[in-house]
Amino acid sequence: MELENYDSFPQQIPLIIEDDVFLYPFMIAPLFLSNEENIKAVEDAIEFNKLVIVSVSKPGFEGKREEGSFYDVGVIGNIMRKVSLPDGKIKVLFQGLAKGKIESFNTESPIYVQVDKLQDEEYSKESVDSIVDVLREQVKKLSRINSKFPADLIKTIEENDDATRIADLISSVLRVKKEDAYKLFAETNIEKRLLEVVETIKKEIESFKIQKEITQKVNSKIEKTHKDYFLKEQIKAIQKELGGDNxxxxxxxxxxxxxxxxxxxxxxxxxxxxxxxxxxxxxxxxxxxxxxxxxxxxxxxxxIPFGEFSDEKITVKSVEEQLNKDHYSLKIPKERISEYFAVKEMLELRKIESLKSKGTVLCFVGPPGVGKTSLANSISQALKRPLVRVALGGMEDVNELRGHRRTYVGAMPGRIVKGLTDAKKMNPVIVLDEIDKLGANHRGDPTAVMLEVLDPEQNHEFRDLYLNFAIDLSQCIFVATANDARRIPAALRDRMEFIEISSYTPNEKYYIAKDYLIPQELEKHGLKRSEITLSKTTIEAIISKYTREAGVRNLRRVFAKLFRKAVKKLLKNPECKKVSINTKNLKEYLDNPIFEIDPAEKKNQIGVTNGLAWTAVGGDVLKTEAVKLRGKGILNVTGNLGDVMKESSRISYSVVKLLIDAKKLKIKDSIIPKTAKEEEEKIKVDPSEVYKRYDIHLHIPEGATPKDGPSAGITMAVTIASILSEKEVRSDVAMTGELTLTGKVLPIGGLKEKLIAAYKAKMKLALIPRKNYQRDLDEIPDEVKEAMEIKAVDTIEDVFKETLI
Structure with a gap:
C-alpha cells in the first residue's frame, strides 16, 4: 500500500494518540485502543478509506487530547485490520508509511488534524556514509554487551544503504526517554540525526558497562562471604579433629x-x-x-551471688553507734531501729533459725530531707552489708520489679535480682525508696509484687519472670521510705511498721548544721575549718531566714552556696587567709532573706485567727480571715479548700449559731443592722438575728495553694465568732483541732510539725485537743514546750475563753 493511492498532502486525516512509544514508517504494529476519540478516528478512517496519523502524548498529558498535549510529528499509515475486544476496546493492525507533521489541530473537531509529509533535508552522501560506518561499529559493540539487543538488526543495517531507514531502525530499539525519542524522530537533518544516534548508543554502552561492573562486584562479594564461611567451618572442623582450642x-x-x-x-x-x-x-x-x-x-x-552472705554479726551496739554518728536527734526512730536489730541479735544468739528471716519491714515516713534514706545507709554501714537502692517513684511497669519473660526482645531480670547481682551478696540492705509513689496502669500493678517481696511468708520463694525459678529473699533486710503513708495501699501498709520522722526544730537544725553539714561541706569544697568563721547567731539566722523545709536538705545547699563564694574570694585575694561570715554581711552571700513563717502579730484583730497546718515540708501557720457583709446569712468560703475543709467551715458556722442562740456567745445590740422601721419604732432586735442579717466571707490565704484536712474546725469557728460578735482574737495564740456539730474538739495528726511551726512564729499559747495532749506531748521537743504554753481544750467554749477578748 503506497501513499500515492490516497489524496495528496497536506490533507485532513484522523488522529490516533498513543501513550508509550513512537512508531516508525517501516513498522506494522498492533495497537490496543480504549479512548473514544481514538476509536472514532479508526472508524472514520475505515469508513471513508482515509489514512491516519499516530502521534505520542507528551509526559504528564497521557490520556488527554488537546492542543499542546501531544507531539507535532507522527507516522502516517493505514488501518489494515480492526478487531473489537470486550469492555469497548478495539485492536487494530497499523501499517506505517511515512513520517508526517501536524500543522494544525481543530478544537471543534479534535478527531481530525491537518497533516503534511515530513521531508528530510538534502545531504552529502560521502559524509553520511562515513557516519553510518561509525554507527554500525557502535551498534556491534552494544550488541556484544547487551544480550537483549536484536541480533537480526545488525544484518539488516549491514545490507541497507538508506541512511534514513538505518537511523529509524536503530532509533526504534534504543532505550530513551520520550523527549529524546522525539528529537531523534523529528530531526530532518540526516547527518545531525545520525550523530545523535551514535552519541545515544555510546551513552548506552557506558551505562551497560557500569551495570556490569556493579553486578560483578556484588557477585564477587557474595562469593567471598560464602568462601569465608566455608573456610571458617573447615578451620573449626580441623581444630576439633586436632583437639585444638575451641x-x-x-x-x-x-x-x-x-x-x-x-x-x-x-x-x-x-x-x-x-x-x-x-x-x-x-x-x-x-x-x-x-x-x-x-x-x-x-x-x-x-x-547471682548464690551462697554469698555478709558474715558480720548483728549487734545492737554497732547499730546504735553508727546511728548516733550519722544522725543528730531522731530519738524515737533510732530507738525503734535498735529494738528491731536487738530482736535479730537475740535470734542469732539463741540460734532460732526458723524465725531469723521473719520480722516486720520498717518504713520511714516523713517530709523530704529529714533523713529517711540516710538512716537506711547507716543501717547498711552498721551491719557491714552492701546497700541496694530501688527507686519506686513513678514506677508503673510491673516487669521492672519482677523481670521480663525471655520471649520478649530486650528481656532482663527485675530490679530486685539485679540489685542482688550488683551487691554480690544474698543478704544486702534493700531500700525501697518512695514506696508511696507506686502507680498501677495497663502494664500491671507493682504494688502486687511488693506484697510478695515484703511478706516474710512469701519472699523466700520470690519468682522472677526472667529467671523462671524462685529465689530466696528472706535474708535481705528491707527498709522502705515514704512521704505520705496514706497513699500506700492498705494491703501493703499491713506488712510494714511505720516510723515517723517529723520536722526538726530550729535548735536541732543548728546542731545538725554545726556537727554534720558544715564539716561535710567544708571538706567537699576543699576548705579548712580555720578559713571560715561562722558564729552561732549567723547559723541561726540562716536557718530561720533562708530555709523553708522540714528537713535539712535545702540548708545544706545554702552552706554549699556560702562556701562556693568563700572559695572564690580566697582564690581572687591571695592575701586573704580567712573569710568571716556574719549577720551583717550575710546578704552579700545569700541575697535577700526568705522568711519561712511570719511572726505573731503584735496587735489583736477582729476576724483574724492563727491556725496550724501540716504540709509535705513540715508545719505552717495559716491565718484564717473573715469579713461580714449585709445579707441573709450566707457563708462564702474561699482559699482553694478541699471538700473536708469546706464541710468543716459549715460545721463551724452551725456551732457558732447554736452558741449565739443559746446565749453562750454574747452579741451586742449595737452591731446588729436594723431596718428603717425598727430604727423609727425603736424595736429591740434579738441577738440571734446577727447571723441572719450578715453574710460571712471566710478566706484562708494563699489562694493558689490547695488545702484540705480535718484540723481547721476550731480555727474557723473562732474566726466566725469573732467577726459576728466583734470581739478581738488574741494574736499570740495558735490552734488546731476539728469540731463536731455539738462543739466537741476532736484529735488531729501532725502535732509535732504544727507546734514547731507555732514555736517558729513565736506564739505564746497553742491550743490542742485533749487527746493529743495526753497522747502526743512526749514527742514534742523540750525547747518547744519551754518556749510557749500548750493547753488542752475539750469544747469550742474552752477555745473561746482562751482566744476571744
Whole structure:
C-alpha cells in the first residue's frame, strides 16, 4: 500500500494518540485502543478509506487530547485490520508509511488534524556514509554487551544503504526517554540525526558497562562471604579433629564449672533450668540468633551471688553507734531501729533459725530531707552489708520489679535480682525508696509484687519472670521510705511498721548544721575549718531566714552556696587567709532573706485567727480571715479548700449559731443592722438575728495553694465568732483541732510539725485537743514546750475563753 493511492498532502486525516512509544514508517504494529476519540478516528478512517496519523502524548498529558498535549510529528499509515475486544476496546493492525507533521489541530473537531509529509533535508552522501560506518561499529559493540539487543538488526543495517531507514531502525530499539525519542524522530537533518544516534548508543554502552561492573562486584562479594564461611567451618572442623582450642567449648565448660560450684546453694528448679539452657547452648550453632540470648540468660543466672552472705554479726551496739554518728536527734526512730536489730541479735544468739528471716519491714515516713534514706545507709554501714537502692517513684511497669519473660526482645531480670547481682551478696540492705509513689496502669500493678517481696511468708520463694525459678529473699533486710503513708495501699501498709520522722526544730537544725553539714561541706569544697568563721547567731539566722523545709536538705545547699563564694574570694585575694561570715554581711552571700513563717502579730484583730497546718515540708501557720457583709446569712468560703475543709467551715458556722442562740456567745445590740422601721419604732432586735442579717466571707490565704484536712474546725469557728460578735482574737495564740456539730474538739495528726511551726512564729499559747495532749506531748521537743504554753481544750467554749477578748 503506497501513499500515492490516497489524496495528496497536506490533507485532513484522523488522529490516533498513543501513550508509550513512537512508531516508525517501516513498522506494522498492533495497537490496543480504549479512548473514544481514538476509536472514532479508526472508524472514520475505515469508513471513508482515509489514512491516519499516530502521534505520542507528551509526559504528564497521557490520556488527554488537546492542543499542546501531544507531539507535532507522527507516522502516517493505514488501518489494515480492526478487531473489537470486550469492555469497548478495539485492536487494530497499523501499517506505517511515512513520517508526517501536524500543522494544525481543530478544537471543534479534535478527531481530525491537518497533516503534511515530513521531508528530510538534502545531504552529502560521502559524509553520511562515513557516519553510518561509525554507527554500525557502535551498534556491534552494544550488541556484544547487551544480550537483549536484536541480533537480526545488525544484518539488516549491514545490507541497507538508506541512511534514513538505518537511523529509524536503530532509533526504534534504543532505550530513551520520550523527549529524546522525539528529537531523534523529528530531526530532518540526516547527518545531525545520525550523530545523535551514535552519541545515544555510546551513552548506552557506558551505562551497560557500569551495570556490569556493579553486578560483578556484588557477585564477587557474595562469593567471598560464602568462601569465608566455608573456610571458617573447615578451620573449626580441623581444630576439633586436632583437639585444638575451641572458644565455644571453653565457654560451655566454664559455665558448667560455675554451675557445679553454686549447685548446693541454688534452688533445685533453678539448677535444672540453668543446666538445661547450658545443654541447649552447647547443641546450638554459635551464629544462631538464639545463641546470644541463651548466653546472656546463663551469664545473668551465674552472676547471682548464690551462697554469698555478709558474715558480720548483728549487734545492737554497732547499730546504735553508727546511728548516733550519722544522725543528730531522731530519738524515737533510732530507738525503734535498735529494738528491731536487738530482736535479730537475740535470734542469732539463741540460734532460732526458723524465725531469723521473719520480722516486720520498717518504713520511714516523713517530709523530704529529714533523713529517711540516710538512716537506711547507716543501717547498711552498721551491719557491714552492701546497700541496694530501688527507686519506686513513678514506677508503673510491673516487669521492672519482677523481670521480663525471655520471649520478649530486650528481656532482663527485675530490679530486685539485679540489685542482688550488683551487691554480690544474698543478704544486702534493700531500700525501697518512695514506696508511696507506686502507680498501677495497663502494664500491671507493682504494688502486687511488693506484697510478695515484703511478706516474710512469701519472699523466700520470690519468682522472677526472667529467671523462671524462685529465689530466696528472706535474708535481705528491707527498709522502705515514704512521704505520705496514706497513699500506700492498705494491703501493703499491713506488712510494714511505720516510723515517723517529723520536722526538726530550729535548735536541732543548728546542731545538725554545726556537727554534720558544715564539716561535710567544708571538706567537699576543699576548705579548712580555720578559713571560715561562722558564729552561732549567723547559723541561726540562716536557718530561720533562708530555709523553708522540714528537713535539712535545702540548708545544706545554702552552706554549699556560702562556701562556693568563700572559695572564690580566697582564690581572687591571695592575701586573704580567712573569710568571716556574719549577720551583717550575710546578704552579700545569700541575697535577700526568705522568711519561712511570719511572726505573731503584735496587735489583736477582729476576724483574724492563727491556725496550724501540716504540709509535705513540715508545719505552717495559716491565718484564717473573715469579713461580714449585709445579707441573709450566707457563708462564702474561699482559699482553694478541699471538700473536708469546706464541710468543716459549715460545721463551724452551725456551732457558732447554736452558741449565739443559746446565749453562750454574747452579741451586742449595737452591731446588729436594723431596718428603717425598727430604727423609727425603736424595736429591740434579738441577738440571734446577727447571723441572719450578715453574710460571712471566710478566706484562708494563699489562694493558689490547695488545702484540705480535718484540723481547721476550731480555727474557723473562732474566726466566725469573732467577726459576728466583734470581739478581738488574741494574736499570740495558735490552734488546731476539728469540731463536731455539738462543739466537741476532736484529735488531729501532725502535732509535732504544727507546734514547731507555732514555736517558729513565736506564739505564746497553742491550743490542742485533749487527746493529743495526753497522747502526743512526749514527742514534742523540750525547747518547744519551754518556749510557749500548750493547753488542752475539750469544747469550742474552752477555745473561746482562751482566744476571744
Amino acid at each position: 572458644q565455644k567449648e571453653t565457654e560451655i565448660k566454664a559455665y558448667k564449672k560455675r554451675l557445679k560450684k553454686i549447685k548446693k546453694h541454688m534452688p533445685i528448679d533453678g539448677y535444672k533450668e540453668t543446666k538445661k539452657q547450658i545443654e541447649k547452648l552447647s547443641r546450638m550453632h554459635q551464629d544462631s540468633p538464639d545463641s546470644a540470648l541463651l548466653q546472656t540468660y546463663i551469664e545473668n543466672v551465674l552472676d
